[in-house]
Amino acid sequence: MLTFTSYTVENVRDPFNILSGKRYEFVINLEVPEDDELYEENGLSARAIVKVEEEQLSIVSYDLLETTTGRILDFDMEEDEEAALVLFCKEHLPA
Template sequence: MLKVTEYSAEFVKDPFGILAGKRYEFLIDLDVPEDDELHSEHGVYARVIFRVEGEQSAIVKYDLLERTTNRLLDVDLEEEEEAELAAFCREHLPEA
């Protein structure tokens, strides 16, 4: 289970209207237990691009990074964790 400690979200403008739907960028700080393979002593956060089009919404892309170094972590979330992340984004969409 993902434990979110802090987050920010903002609407990403598409001035040319090339992409269908609306895009949002989330920066989500995660509290990761020491025994988890995702754990880093520097802290971990997720950078998520989330798409909303009508009633449909989904993660377009996510990256997991170390908090202090911004180094990309070479790990993927498990299916359930990715679903949790998508649900979190859906619940915390900013007003655009």
């Protein structure tokens, strides 16, 4: 099970007004048990781009990163983990 420990969120600018809705980039530090396949000795983070349109939030893309190096890992989250990520982002949108 993933535990979200800290995060940052920034508005993704669209200077040409090409994209519909608003986009935000979340960088979330994760705590993962050592016996989980996602475990990384140097820490694990998720970088997610989310779209908010008509009060609906969806993940456009996400990457899992080794926290200390920023190296992108070739793993995907399971469905329940992705659902938890969506819920976390929804609850922590900037006002």
